[in-house]
Amino acid sequence: MRIQTLLLAAICGIAGLTACGGDRDGGGSVGTGAKRPVDAVLVPAGHLRNDDLVAFVRDSVPAPLHARLRQAWSEGRSRWPLEELPLHGQLPRMIAALSAPDAETTLLAAFDRQFTGADGELRKAIETLAAFGVQYVSNNPDLDDIQRDREIQRLLALSRWAVQAPLTDRARAQAALATLCAAARATGLDSDQALGEAGMDESLRRLSGFLAAVRTVLAGYGLDLEASLAGLDVALERQTGDHAQLRVRYPLAGEAIDVRVDIERHGRRWYRSDRLHRASAAADRDAAAVATR
Template structure:
């Protein structure tokens, strides 16, 4: 048996974990109006959206209405996939869905799993350690991250690396149960075509992706990574506020590891938003608009 290839394995793991961090848990419900009169309430609104698997509501509450409209228009024209651009390897999202949704994908994925991962517990633990070190170094050096993001992401990376070192990822029986579930969920989205996300538009795509992410979350919960428990146990409090800027403290547990982080928030037109997310969304809309305007 050959040793698992770290680069492809890391890419798949990063995308999967990123999707689930965004997608949250499995407590479904109806959409609520934004309650962003205070910074901590605005953060709680986003967490509640994720716990209901309402990704469309999350997108609506994450940015001001005018920016949301610009991003939705750019999505429909194939110029952005925000908020999926918040995920690792966002440019692979459509290909990821296509690969899972294609006929008999379960057989191909299980065959690949048997070749690279089945029973390779020691190699997987080594790969998880290497991934943790590599990703931590990347986060430290990546200029686009704020210091608050950098600190938060380093804690996340450490927790996920420890999880990967002990999770039963080499258990072939679990893989035989899990992979078909994810493939079926991908087919059910109806987005597994080359331009499926663009044709569906932002609102409908995010609605269709909700149940797919729920299935991914449940699969990972069986491996000891319970995002529903993480979001459900999150404690959110105001650390400080100065005028239209604030810092909000997040305390939660991920894969048995405590996370204690600060996020930056700012007020626009009476509502509070995550500063780093807002900055990236505005950059997405600006690039998309510039691309559209280019001859």
């Protein structure tokens, strides 16, 4: 696996999962479920801040859907919430590469071959990827205007950070690999089969430590996702019955993100509408659809 793929997967994955997250709301109810509209963002994100993916999933979907997701995971039909991550299909492969007995040595050697003296080439590649990403998001028929705006703001902020980040610094890379390799080995989840055998809850418990390690590594490169989580501001913009829209603002890579998030109420709890839609689709996916992916 090319070191660029590992780096891109880590950046996109962790930033994607923590986007629109945090727990600063002037007296929130983290850990008690989303009783208020703003808690649809604040409660799950508070769990992310605590590196608790099990609790994140528990409070991101209603209990009946959670049970269906667990069953679909055990049958190999779903890997939600990992499917929320960009490049989620690469996750087992990335962990396998980082878990190899000689990973620190081989991946650092790959870094030396691919990144030494390649600052200009890397910047150009990042700019090209960002332009492609914006075009893809803009033309994606599966996204509505709110989702499209949210993804483009995040993509542009991350690409501007990546262009100036010290990604070719060998000493940082060596330290990052040491951290990531140790965390990857601790998961024991180096294949999709391993994810299936562990089950949804146990896989998420193990991956929580890996998530924390990636976030630490990114902070070393100047991408402070803890600041994004801590600096969140969520406000109820409008509500009609069991549907509402939130305004979500937070810092990301030195830029101010300002987006809208649609939410809906089920029972006495609030949830993000887009996340519910994707989770429901994952839970309802049949085995034939999985085989053709």
